[in-house]
Amino acid sequence: MDIKDLILNPDKFFRELSTREPSLLPPFLIVLTLSVLSAIHAYYKFSVIANIFPPDMQELLSMFLVFTLLTSFLGGFIEWVLVAGIMHLISALFKGEGPFKRTLEFIGYGFFPNIVGVLLTIFISYYFLSGVELPTLTMEQLKNPEVAREILASILPKTMKYTMALIEIAVLLWNLVLWTYGIKYARNLDLNRAFIVALIPTVLYLIHRLL
């Protein structure tokens, strides 16, 4: 696996890879790395935000932390299978041919930008949230979700939000590139059709994020 080609020349990367037997290990490692990093990021954010909750809620928070780590960790794998499934189905409409294993393999490589994105996100989160002292809210304050939301929103600087948004857009566009070439060779499509197939889950994801 030539990472350089994956980044700079995905056409070449997937073309060469399509000549080999499908192997899910490398994409699995990519998604696993992504999931671990996502879980670390989620843990870090959680540990910062948990300070606003009163000590009475710590037991509940522990449970919530486990839930957050699980969803962050498993989210990457679920997303991998989901995106691959959607693209496999859509490519079928364009008379794409190829096994799902290959689709799953190539779409998995497409999550490589997310690793870069998560790494950047962790760095930026640390940059903005390290040293932040959060007030502990009372139960009365927490009972009003508006107040809690306002406080959380006020803690996260707008600059951080904008930076995150830029990184997320960049990662998504990068995903689009990799998924286009990935599905092209996985399902034997021309570039235009492959682009459309890759664009659909990308747009769906974008809509999901905007909502």
Next chain:
Amino acid sequence: MRGFFFLFLFLIFSIPVYGVEFVNFDYKNEYLEPGKTYDLWVVIQAEEEMNNSVVGIYPYGVGSQYIEILKGKDYIGYLPEGVIDVGHFFIHIKEGTPSGDYKVVVYCNYTRDGKKYSNNRVFEIPVRGKPALTLEYTPLIEEGMNRIYIVIKNEGTGTAQDVKIRFEEGENIYALSEGYIPYIKPGEGKAIEVKVYGVGTGMAKLPYILQYSTPYNNLQLVEKSESESIHSKTVTYTYKNQRKVEERGNLVFKIIPSDAVEIEVKNPLLPLGEITNFTLTLKNNYRDTRFTVMVGRYYIGNNKKSLFLRKGEVRNITFTLKMEEGGIKEIPVKVIFEGKEIERNIAVDVIGKAELVLTGVNVEGTGDLIITGDLSNLGTGRARGVLISLKKTEYVIPMKPYENYFIGTLEPNDYGSFELHAKVINETDVIPVVIQYREENNRVVKVERNISVRGMDIYISGKREGEYIPLIFGGLFLLGVLFLLYRVFLGKGSK
């Protein structure tokens, strides 16, 4: 000069006179009272044979103004040597004669051997005034219990001592107390307080017994008896000492309903300081009459106002007061009508108003603020349980342990310091605080004040310095990806 004159008279009268001796000067009383007529006897003894003897009296000096001689001469005629005889006179002490000793000259004119002779001597008559007590009172009382004042006036000329007044069972009225005055001088009047209970409405009669005594013995002739024997005639006078006097009479009252006048205060809650509109409401349940209302304390200026009310009419009357301290106060109010005084104590609650202001406020820190300052009481009332708290807003979050600060009691012109901790999570111009305290009437007051932090650098959002570096970094990352897209799709990577 006058002293010399009396000395001269004394020398003249004290020289033994050969002719007649004035043995006795008698008026059968210890003292003589003004307004009364008295018998006066002068006993003489002839020291030599006397013919055409006439004994007479006349007042001397100031006594001539007060002593009226009704019979001032008594003819005796012949008196052999050594014989005693009596001259009988009548005198009247004029009304209003002040107490004092008045001089009376007794003289005896006679002839002997064809020559006229006259001897005289000065005697003193002690005149002591008699007290004459009259009662004055307001004949209007309320139904039920009343405290009335009876003024006992001494219109006589002598002092009345141990003046007691007691009451017997009356008609529609009962007296529940008696009165005692140690003495009342002439022209003086003293009041005694008596509790009386009026039954029903209408007329009432209260019998009284007024007892007093004069300061001297007051012998009055009560019996005169004469007994005659062969050689003599005896006259016996019986006197009674009327020193103690007892007079009886009735006090007549008109009993009016107990709610003849209703007095209410319009607003029993008064502020401390000057009150220009202290309003009393009067309702007349009696009859058409004029009322005078007097405020007994705390007033400024006119404390007496008069108004005419028809029966059933209700009207307000306003006074100006000045209350200098808080708490429940009683204002004595007197309503006078038809000589009757009704006293009521109007209870008011005087409440000083606390006025708490923030002074010397200092805000330190950036993001995490320490707010210090003083709460000063500029008002007139005490503020108790003073608590200052930070109000949580979307930009300001109170921080423990000084989310609030208990100051306690603030007297007027007093202050208390405070410290509050807060976290500012966004730009804001004010830090709101809530000041809570209890007024003197226990009413809880909450006031919100804003501490201005306009122009102060109290907020820092995360990494203020260089916060745009990650944004630039993100932007560069996006540009890199866009370049990659260009390269892949349209450029080198697409080949």
